Amino acid sequence: MGSLQLKSIRKAFGDHEVLKGIDLEVKDGEFVIFVGPSGCGKSTLLRVIAGLEDATSGSLQIDGAEVINTPPAKRGIAMVFQSYALYPHLTVKDNMALGLKQAGTDKQEIETRVAKASSMLSLDPYLARRPAELSGGQRQRVAIGRAIVREPKLFLFDEPLSNLDAALRVQTRLEIAGLHRRLKATMIYVTHDQVEAMTLADKIVVLNAGRVEQIGSPMELYNRPANLFVAGFIGSPQMNFIEAGKLGDGTAKTVGIRPEHIALSRDSGEWKAKVIHVEHLGADTILYLETDVTGLLTVRLFGEHAYSPDDVVFATPDRASLHRFDAQEQAIL
């Protein structure tokens, strides 16, 4: 079990308000990801849920019970930190067992749970080692193991992959996804990396400047961003924004088109453009164009294409994939 309900959570440090009233509902077994730029309050929100920071006001319920005044250890949560935060003077096994020992769990039970977690994460050969003797990936697995043995209602992850190198990050991402499928546990995960968010989440919460911008499944956010911020934040390369007036659209203020929704031709098309720069990535080719109508335009083509700077091309947007935003930066549906 593990549902979570936040009602108008606010957090201020002195005069500086970091969370400006967050409402959120997480159902049992969901994988929810908080994503947003640095300083948007996503880590603070996670720490409020963990009980490491006191909220200034608001209500926080785990499984229907109000926990806003409950200390972290009694909330039935476990947390995995970006820096792993393993106890350096304890062995891997003791690192995992400490929380249970502290809670007065039966010895036999501790053994069983640690054994189960360590085999799940293939940590068996390392149980007697200290954290200093492990690699980064292994340390992160120990940190995850320490969370698993507590059998929490909620798993909290605070940018767990940021300290890993690219290859390990993909591998650990798969492990976390697998873990979620197997444990069917509720997980809340903070990241600034939208790829992690898109690939792992059942539900993404986009935060900006202490407010929730949009909550939805990855594809909802991609296909129907609620406002200009979400449209710009989700998707890479970033969506192109064009002043609606330049396209003769009187009702909208801004029109957005994703780089992958623009077709390119050497002979004819809607906007005549000059190629400024080309990035060949193998699977994709990213072109930066300068057009008279739209200004700078990013275009993403699939596969390899032999364009080079200063080529003259014609770009045509896919009309069905245009996103239109009003003067308040909200999407016009």
Next chain:
Amino acid sequence: MSTRARTSPVRTGLVHLALIGYTLIAVFPVFLTVINSFKDRNAIFRSPMQVPLPSTFSLVGYKTVLGQADFIHYFQNSFVVTIVSILAVLLFGAMAAFALSEYRFRGNALMGLYMAIGIMIPIRLGTVAILQGMVASGLVNTLTALILVYTAQGIPLAIFILSEFMRSVSDDLKNAGRIDGLSEYAIFFRLVLPLIRPAMATVAVFTMIPIWNDLWFPLILAPSEATKTVTLGSQIFIGQFVTNWNAVLAALSLAILPILVLYVIFARQLIRGITAGAVK
């Protein structure tokens, strides 16, 4: 063959020369004390720079010192005062440092500054007031008086050094402990203290040496026979007209030993850092 991109033999040589020169200057008085403590009285005055020869070798100083049964007692006093003071300084200093570095409360910075004033103002300025206080509380001529004063003397520096180190202990680690259900005391004793052990050793060394060597407070607060420390005890051999140099030098040589042992113990802790791999 190692490369020479970053080190030139000339520069390394000069650095070593300077260090060796300084070491010689620093060690020379100690050396002089020790060699002369093994010579007879005439040899001390006739050729003070000479190492003991078979003809001049004499243990008379040590016999005098150890023959005075009280001297063992003086050592014991010094030991009790030094050890208890160090423990008190480390415990209370570390606890105060933890509070100052870990918790946000009104007046935190001001409190830190107040504690640091003790580093800038010598405690001896308050000797008269301290003596009056000790007299009033009936602590004159007790080791407790010395321990209290030395604890007060050592705590400011301890807080200053330790709070810097405690700030460097990762917040995530402490938070992980909180989620695992450790109390704030358990976090302090079981997570933070082991991690800042090298800093604790530094503080212990800095605290220990002035206490062991101090003559001022034992002379003023605890000059009785029962509470004399080694430094004060050695003074009995220095008279206004006659000084028993053999005994003085022997007593001083003996006084170096315990502090050397303590230093070696703490220095081992200084080197053995176990923080590696805590985070990142």
